[in-house]
Amino acid sequence: xxxxxxxxxxRGERGAAEVPPRASAARAPAPTNGVGEPERGGVQKDPxxxxxxxxxxxxxxxxxIWAAMNEGPxxxxxxxxxxxxxxxxxxxxxxxxxxxRPDPAxxxxxxxxxxxxxxxxxxxxxxxxQIIGQDPAISAKILRVANSVLYYHGTEVEDIRxxxxxxxxxxxxxxxxGVAGRSLFDMEVRAEFDLFKQRWNDLFHNSMxxxxxxxxxxxxxxxxxxxxxxxxxxxxxIGKSIALRSLTRLIINGELEAEMKPPLVDALIExxxxxxxxxxxxxxxxxxxxxxIAKRHHEPIVPPGPELAELxxxxxxxxxxxxxxxxxxxxxxxxxxxxAEALKLDRYRLRSIFTRLDEHxxxxxxLFAA
Numbered sequence: 001x002x003x004x005x006x007x008x009x010x011r012g013e014r015g016a017a018e019v020p021p022r023a024s025a026a027r028a029p030a031p032t033n034g035v036g037e038p039e040r041g042g043v044q045k046d047p048x049x050x051x052x053x054x055x056x057x058x059x060x061x062x063x064x065i066w067a068a069m070n071e072g073p074x075x076x077x078x079x080x081x082x083x084x085x086x087x088x089x090x091x092x093x094x095x096x097x098x099x100x101r102p103d104p105a106x107x108x109x110x111x112x113x114x115x116x117x118x119x120x121x122x123x124x125x126x127x128x129x130q131i132i133g134q135d136p137a138i139s140a141k142i143l144r145v146a147n148s149v150l151y152y153h154g155t156e157v158e159d160i161r162x163x164x165x166x167x168x169x170x171x172x173x174x175x176x177x178g179v180a181g182r183s184l185f186d187m188e189v190r191a192e193f194d195l196f197k198q199r200w201n202d203l204f205h206n207s208m209x210x211x212x213x214x215x216x217x218x219x220x221x222x223x224x225x226x227x228x229x230x231x232x233x234x235x236x237x238i239g240k241s242i243a244l245r246s247l248t249r250l251i252i253n254g255e256l257e258a259e260m261k262p263p264l265v266d267a268l269i270e271x272x273x274x275x276x277x278x279x280x281x282x283x284x285x286x287x288x289x290x291x292x293i294a295k296r297h298h299e300p301i302v303p304p305g306p307e308l309a310e311l312x313x314x315x316x317x318x319x320x321x322x323x324x325x326x327x328x329x330x331x332x333x334x335x336x337x338x339x340a341e342a343l344k345l346d347r348y349r350l351r352s353i354f355t356r357l358d359e360h361x362x363x364x365x366x367l368f369a370a
Contacts, residue, residue, distance in 0.1 A: 062354045065323055066347055069337045082267040089256070090271045096246040097276055107284040110135055111180035112231060118173035119227040128169065129160050138176045142167070145175055150366060174215070174230060178208050178368055181234050185241050192248045199265070203241050205364055206321060207234050212360040213317040214310070217353060223343060224309030232293045232314045235286070239277025239294065243269050270329050274298050300334065304342035315339040320354045 110131075117128055132138055139160055146163035147156055157163045164172050185204035187193040193200060211233030218229040247268065250256045278295035286294075293311045297318070302308060319336040322328035340350055 061324070062351050065320075065333070065336075065354070066350070069333050082261075082264045085264055086267050086271050089268055092250070092255075093243060093246050093268060093272055094275065096250055097242065097272075098279075100246065100249070101283060102242065102245075102280065104283055104285065106184075107286070108180040108183050110138065111177040111234070112287070114138075114176040114180070115173045115227050115231055118169045119225070123169060125161065125164065128164060128172070132160050132172070132176060135176075135180070138179045141179045142172055142175055145367060148366075173227075174212070175367055177231065177234060178211075178364075181207075182368070184238055187245065187248065192245075192252055195248050195251060196244060196265075199244065200241070203237070203244070204368075205361070206325070207237060208364040208368065209357060209361045210234075210236070210314065210318045210321055212363060213321065213353065213357055214313045216356065216360070217313050217317060218310070221343070221345075221349075224306070224313060228289055228310045229313050232290055232310045233317065235277075235281075235290055236293050236297050236314050236318065237273060237277065238280060239273035239275070240269050242276050242280055243272050266327070298329075298331075298335065300331065301338060302342065309343070312339040312342045316343065316345065316350070317353060317357075320350070321357050324354065324357055 114128075114131060117123055117131060132142065142160060142163045143157060145151065146166050151166050153166075157166055167175070182204055185200050185207070187200070211230045214233035215226045215230035218224050218226040247256070247265070251258055251260070274295065274297070278291065281291040281294045289310060292308075293314055296302060296311060297315055302311060302315070304312070315335055316339045319328060319332045319339075322332060323336075345353070
């Protein structure tokens with residue numbers, strides 16, 4: 001990601017994987033952020049930005065992106081230092097995934113079911129209460145949110161019906177979808193989760209930020225369907241979490257070194273996530289539009305048209321979010337430009353989407369805090 005460092009300045013990197021030390025070798029302490037937690041790559045506030053020309057002031061981050069988009073084709077960067085290791089390790093990761101592929105029942109179908117229900121023009125309150133009531137975790141979360149500082153107005157909500165009336169059907173559907181989908185960003189064995197704890201949390205947080213951003217774009221611009229855009233934002237990068245599961249187990253099993261450097265982890269996950277995500281969408285028999293988005297969101301060119309509107313929205317929002325966080329992959333600017341043109345989004349619309357991503361991210365933090 002050298003081009004991104006040149007664009008925005010170098011950011012901090014995620015801490016290396018943490019595993020219990022083996023008896024035969026001592027483990028060096030993982031890098032920390034000063035408070036005992038691993039460093040978080042791409043999620044720091046106030047990253048270093050290029051200096052304004054002759055002013056000594058930091059450049060506007062969106063204007064930096066816009067200028068880079070309009071510079072025209074640039075020379076392809078030389079392969080990074082991780083390229084050889086990725087070429088060697090990616091087939092191993094894909095092989096492990098295919099031998100240990102999650103079964104079809106592993107998909108949290110409640111996420112799609114609830115969001116589909118709230119988007120029906122004739123949605124019935126009783127039906128929605130019944131569906132949500134079947135899942136204790138979703139019910140508990142919705143009640144907690146309804147009684148949180150975000151919605152509390154002096155009267156405690158005691159049942160799902162009251163929570164829906166206070167929060168709103170659309171918001172309830174989005175919260176339920178996030179709670180149901182979170183199982184895909186976790187590991188059953190705590191030691192495996194703790195190996196990349198911050199990375200798991202970041203993957204979930206980023207997916208929900210893109211979901212809210214894509215859903216909002218669909219509503220505000222009357223493009224496509226907001227429920228489809230929301231679900232596509234949640235699941236378009238699900239291959240990253242599935243790939244991270246395989247990587248975690250290979251490390252735990254001693255087949256890969258524990259102290260894998262964060263840039264290599266990033267590059268390896270990036271290299272395989274579209275292939276893995278597409279295969280898992282087929283395994284889960286996901287709706288066709290979601291499968292298309294999972295398989296095509298990194299294609300250099302996607303034709304315009306209403307049938308691919310949600311794909312273009314996810315490409316725009318997810319790329320802007322990656323640029324905001326400093327974790328965008330090579331080719332991201334051309335993808336952003338191509339999909340922005342397909343959706344007829346000008347400079348001011350793109351700036352609005354970019355600016356609101358901070359609001360969506362803050363909302364995710366408040367809604368899904370543990």
